[in-house]
Amino acid sequence: MSGMSGISVENLTKRFKDETVLDGVSFDVPKGGTLVLFGSSGAGKTVLLRCIAGAIEPEGGIVRIDGQDLHDVAPEKRGIGMAFQNFALFPHMSAFENIAAPLRARRTRKAELKAGVEGVAKLLKIDHVLGHAPKALSNGQKQRTALARALAAEPGVLLLDDPLRNVDAKLRFEMRLELPRLLAGRGATVIYVTQDYKEAMALGDRIAVLDGGKIVQMGTPEDIYRRPASMGIARLFGDPTINLLDVVPENGGGGIIARLSDHAVPLSPGLEAAVGRNCVLGIRPEAMAFSDDGDGVPVTIEAETPLNEKTVTLAKTMRGRELLVSRPAGTPAPVSGAAHVVIDASDVILFDRTTGARIAPDLADAEAAA
Amino acid sequence: MEHTSPLERWLRGIALTVIVLFFMFPIFWIVLMSLQTNETILRSPPSMVFMPTLQNYQAIIAGRLDSNVASMSIEFMGNLFNSIILSVGSVALALVLGVPAAYAFARHKFRGSEDIAFTLLSFRFAPPLLVLLPLTMYFQQLGLADTYIGLIWVYQLICLPLILWIVRGYFEDIPVDVEHAYRIAGHSWLSTFRKIALPLAGPGIAAAGLLAFIFAWNNFIFALVLASADKQPVTVGALAFVTASGIQYGQIAAAVVMSIAPTLALALYAQRYLVEGLSLGAVKG
Numbered sequence: 001m002s003g004m005s006g007i008s009v010e011n012l013t014k015r016f017k018d019e020t021v022l023d024g025v026s027f028d029v030p031k032g033g034t035l036v037l038f039g040s041s042g043a044g045k046t047v048l049l050r051c052i053a054g055a056i057e058p059e060g061g062i063v064r065i066d067g068q069d070l071h072d073v074a075p076e077k078r079g080i081g082m083a084f085q086n087f088a089l090f091p092h093m094s095a096f097e098n099i100a101a102p103l104r105a106r107r108t109r110k111a112e113l114k115a116g117v118e119g120v121a122k123l124l125k126i127d128h129v130l131g132h133a134p135k136a137l138s139n140g141q142k143q144r145t146a147l148a149r150a151l152a153a154e155p156g157v158l159l160l161d162d163p164l165r166n167v168d169a170k171l172r173f174e175m176r177l178e179l180p181r182l183l184a185g186r187g188a189t190v191i192y193v194t195q196d197y198k199e200a201m202a203l204g205d206r207i208a209v210l211d212g213g214k215i216v217q218m219g220t221p222e223d224i225y226r227r228p229a230s231m232g233i234a235r236l237f238g239d240p241t242i243n244l245l246d247v248v249p250e251n252g253g254g255g256i257i258a259r260l261s262d263h264a265v266p267l268s269p270g271l272e273a274a275v276g277r278n279c280v281l282g283i284r285p286e287a288m289a290f291s292d293d294g295d296g297v298p299v300t301i302e303a304e305t306p307l308n309e310k311t312v313t314l315a316k317t318m319r320g321r322e323l324l325v326s327r328p329a330g331t332p333a334p335v336s337g338a339a340h341v342v343i344d345a346s347d348v349i350l351f352d353r354t355t356g357a358r359i360a361p362d363l364a365d366a367e368a369a370a
Numbered sequence: 371m372e373h374t375s376p377l378e379r380w381l382r383g384i385a386l387t388v389i390v391l392f393f394m395f396p397i398f399w400i401v402l403m404s405l406q407t408n409e410t411i412l413r414s415p416p417s418m419v420f421m422p423t424l425q426n427y428q429a430i431i432a433g434r435l436d437s438n439v440a441s442m443s444i445e446f447m448g449n450l451f452n453s454i455i456l457s458v459g460s461v462a463l464a465l466v467l468g469v470p471a472a473y474a475f476a477r478h479k480f481r482g483s484e485d486i487a488f489t490l491l492s493f494r495f496a497p498p499l500l501v502l503l504p505l506t507m508y509f510q511q512l513g514l515a516d517t518y519i520g521l522i523w524v525y526q527l528i529c530l531p532l533i534l535w536i537v538r539g540y541f542e543d544i545p546v547d548v549e550h551a552y553r554i555a556g557h558s559w560l561s562t563f564r565k566i567a568l569p570l571a572g573p574g575i576a577a578a579g580l581l582a583f584i585f586a587w588n589n590f591i592f593a594l595v596l597a598s599a600d601k602q603p604v605t606v607g608a609l610a611f612v613t614a615s616g617i618q619y620g621q622i623a624a625a626v627v628m629s630i631a632p633t634l635a636l637a638l639y640a641q642r643y644l645v646e647g648l649s650l651g652a653v654k655g
Contacts, residue, residue, distance in 0.1 A: 055550040075553045082554045088547035092569050105556030149555065 012061035036204030081155035102153035270361030285326035287347035296340035403623035426624035449607030464529035476541035529582035540574030604629035
């Protein structure tokens with residue numbers, strides 16, 4: 001069962017009664033690659049994973065592993081390792097037996113089985129609790145046992161359904177650091193489901209954003225953060241969330257500008273088509289900074305709060321619109337009263353107000369103009 | 371529930387005592403009766419003071435019923451044996467048939483599955499008299515009348531729906547992911563059923579089996595109509611004590627004690643499962 005497998009999903013559709021949970025989902029994961037499926041709860045991530053694992057049957061579409069259509073392949077014959085969000089440990093078996101289950105199914109010899117279980121347990125630092133029943137394990141140990149069970153038989157395909165969801169923040173942080181190393185060492189093709197954007201950005205070569213049963217954007221973490229396909233996606237990635245301000249771009253001073261409190265923010269070239277349209281300007285909190293020389297958008301400062309390694313300031317523009325500005329903790333900034341913020345023009349994102357879609361700069365036009 | 375005032379605890383104690391007395395008194399009284407002769411039982415006013423005697427039990431075990439006018443033989447030990455065969459046999463059959471069926475109803479929603487499950491449950495609503503006449507006629511033609519197999523078959527009307535519905539609830543309470551995890555790990559559905567579903571539903575299966583046993587043991591009407599003397603269980607056999615020369619209260623009491631002893635012992639032994647099993651089916655956590 002070792003060796004590498006690529007996963008390809010084509011036009012996968014799943015309905016529960018009248019509700020369409022998956023609506024024509026297609027993607028490929030190359031052998032040994034990692035795809036993160038990202039989306040809020042109810043987006044269809046878990047259902048998608050189950051269709052691949054064979055736990056539920058899709059209404060339409062094809063799932064292939066290594067080019068083989070899995071339609072008539074029973075779940076136990078797919079050679080998949082899967083970790084469940086709620087762990088799904090076998091409550092009447094010890095941690096050892098839980099991890100050994102995939103090896104037993106493959107009729108591994110006794111000595112090899114013991115070595116296999118102990119090896120993967122050591123890797124996940126649970127070798128001292130192998131004799132415990134699941135209910136005697138802490139949440140973190142349960143989660144590691146579930147992961148160990150998924151890894152035990154060295155499957156070519158690993159499906160991880162939000163495995164860090166039900167563990168505490170400290171452990172989640174540790175595992176976020178540990179997991180990429182763990183997965184890379186195995187050469188397996190991985191699909192990782194999460195609703196934590198930091199996890200998504202830390203683990204995936206590529207991220208597929210799932211919403212309402214459809215993949216709304218697929219790309220590298222950088223792609224999705226800097227060029228989100230829609231306002232919705234922009235809001236999901238980033239903490240504190242992106243500032244979204246209604247603007248109507250206009251021609252001014254040698255380029256396209258958006259006005260914020262009578263201050264002109266230059267927009268990137270190639271956005272001529274947006275002039276005069278109702279738009280939304282997306283500004284990441286870290287794309288703004290306070291300026292000392294009175295240049296920039298005038299704001300009044302309302303409050304300040306620390307957030308991890310950042311300090312976040314809530315400011316209000318003259319029209320009363322709220323702005324979140326973040327800066328590395330410890331850097332000086334005005335604490336109250338009037339101030340000015342400057343905006344990094346290369347980092348702003350323009351959305352159409354009615355459709356919510358990003359308005360991409362037309363680079364051909366921009367080059368022609370230049 | 372830890373914070374109860376003394377008054378509350380006191381009232382609760384009284385309530386529990388009243389309930390226990392109410393339900394235990396008949397059993398207590400029948401045990402007393404079984405240790406007396408007919409004369410002491412029937413004296414007026416009744417008294418709790420008497421010389422205990424085991425002659426009722428001796429008569430029943432020996433199979434000889436001696437009254438002051440005549441002596442007749444009865445087959446009570448045979449009845450007890452019949453009861454055991456019929457109850458054990460029908461519970462075993464109901465488990466073999468009902469547990470896989472319950473699993474199917476719990477896990478696979480196929481067309482008409484709810485209707486079939488409900489139809490099976492409705493066997494419990496129908497008055498037995500409704501089916502007795504046609505059954506008697508069929509059984510005589512098929513040669514099943516007055517056989518253990520025929521009776522065990524009919525007893526499925528009692529045991530099968532009970533086991534099916536209780537065990538189904540238990541199977542439904544097992545998180546489906548646990549079963550998926552076992553299959554994805556590489557095991558067939560059959561070994562998933564044996565290694566995951568069966569052990570996890572174990573307490574429920576035990577409780578359902580026990581209840582079915584008690585219901586089967588207590589059944590009267592099917593056995594009365596469909597079984598002749600040598601296949602009759604204790605419930606029907608007890609009628610033999612109503613004789614032309616009077617009712618042998620002492621011996622009836624001894625017979626009753628002997629016939630409730632097995633179910634009582636079973637119920638006491640497994641009462642934890644029983645309560646757990648029944649309440650788990652009703653309230654799903």
